[in-house]
Amino acid sequence: MAATQDKVTQVNELFDTVLILDFGSQYSHLITRRIREFGVYCELLPCTQKIADLHFIPKGIFDVKAFNTWQGYESVILSGSPYSVYDVDSPHVDTVVFELGVPVLGICYGLQEMANLMGGKVEACDHREYGHAALTITKHVDHPFINLLFEGLEGDIQVWMSHGDQVTQAPPGFRIIATTRTAPFAAVAHEEKHFFGIQFHPEVTHTVDGGTVLRNFVVGICKCKTSWTMEISKMLKDAFIDTEIQRIRTIVGPVGQVVGAVSGGVDSTVAAKLMHEAIGDRYATYVCYCEHCGADTLICCHPATSFHAILVDNGVMRLNECASVKKMLGDKMGINIEVVDASALFLGRLAGVTDPERKRKIIGNTFIEVFEAEAAKIDKKTGGGKIEYLLQGTLYPDVIESISFKGPSATIKTHHNVGGLLEDMKLKLIEPLRELFKDEVRALGTLLGLDDELVWRHPFPGPGIAIRVLGEVTPSQVEIARLADHIYIEEIKRAGYYRQISQAYAALLPVKAVGVMGDARTYEQVIALRAVETKDFMTADVFASAEWFLTLKKISSRIINEVKGVNRVVYDISSKPPATIEWE
């Protein structure tokens, strides 16, 4: 896919720009986010982008004779990737990028790709590194230019790694600028060519000085001006809300109607609020057999709006969730919302299923079936246009972790709202938040006037407790997980930790353990508590402190005392990666 020339000329004429080539890493989009955060514009394009199609005219540190009115990119960043450079089907960069005379930064796979193409060696390593690592910076007194990448940083810094391969021999002309205990070429640089390669991920928030490293590269080395000053809230208000409302109105047309998949989570609530603003006050008329007044004309006492929010009770929601969401969205926000009880259908289909991906697919498909059936019912009941659209609160991380988007990313798990859709689905999707991250959606929610309680709710996945009951999902297992989760969250709120923790929940493990209660032997199940800190849910770290441990002890004893069938509670201390936030 070639970039559209219009977009390139418009933005590049105004701002110094970094080109990020996406090899399918889970974090590619984050590189864009981090760089834009410090005021430099950048674009993410697939790694298959042909440079000739971009009219690449650098205006950075090199004197380019062929300079004309085209404004190009000041530098190129090569992202990470799930592939290994030596795989036969691995993606490769258009090698023209190395002849343009602009600085290039390779991140993880990007470093390996550079090393491999330039005569170095990349091999699978014995000591794979996933998670935190200490990076030791090596300064070169006689080569100040290559020190610029770690300008302002000294000695050891904490970085985030996610790799199984590593450079075992640097290409000619490259010097080592940092190492870890197991990676001798953790960062390398070529002084004359202005090429840099790093094995760690500076774009994830868990690399504490990652922003400094990216800034050193983009501003210090590439000399990009920090003129991309669009403040996020201003951008969201002026550009996002108004444009999106207009876009929705155009797509739906003057009489079209929309059903909304609404869970009460911040994403779908923000999406529903946008839809409500766009078409919520447009009334469709009930046809002759209005169930509210029995009138048989087109005008009746109970007009319906063109937006119909539906909350599906899939039998795996949290305690009292459906009732409280209906109250909050319906009564408080004035959104036309209906709760559809499909719990028997979902739980029936889940019976006997233990494989996480099958659970997700079944739930995703059943969701869509329920929405289509509901849409057909509403179609029959109301006048106005036909229901053609389904609103979903899909976010960018849902997209990137589910399907290949730009570049060849790996399927980690099928998020029901993206990967589990029926192939012959009749409703067309409207996903206004598809390009946004959670923190941007929260900012949007606040701008739209949503309550803090809603804006700061921890995320809850569409497949709900079904992916938190490991093994078979039966009503009694769901009940155990649900009650344990309720106690956990209640105590977290009581102790004042809710806003500090990004996401917390209880999972029920498919194992039994021995215990002793009231002097008698017990042989019962195990609850795993998870609490993570994360900015964007792409990487995450365990929530931990000495005081928190005391709260956990209290929670453990409440769960064991109050939830029948549980005699043991454990705390999950793994980070993402290599674990994920949900257990399934």
Ligand SMILES: Nc1ncnc2c1ncn2[C@@H]1O[C@H](COP(=O)(O)OP(=O)(O)OP(=O)(O)O)[C@@H](O)[C@H]1O
């Ligand atoms: N029980 C449900 N009923 C209706 N729609 C749902 C339900 N669960 C999920 N969805 C749909 O799937 C989408 C994805 O779910 P997801 O959990 O990512 O988002 P959310 O629930 O809106 O927000 P959050 O991530 O904060 O929980 C939702 O935005 C919504 O459109």
Ligand SMILES: O=c1[nH]c(=O)c2[nH+]cn([C@@H]3O[C@H](COP(=O)(O)O)[C@@H](O)[C@H]3O)c2[nH]1
């Ligand atoms: O809408 C969703 N549908 C899903 O199928 C799904 N699975 C995981 N999640 C949420 O996504 C974030 C990242 O989760 P993982 O680290 O487990 O992939 C976490 O916030 C998870 O709760 C989902 N959200």
Ligand SMILES: NC(=O)CC[C@H](N)C(=O)O
């Ligand atoms: N995160 C990455 O870019 C990983 C690159 C490669 N797949 C490795 O394991 O080393």
Ligand SMILES: [Mg+2]
């Ligand atoms: Mg949710």
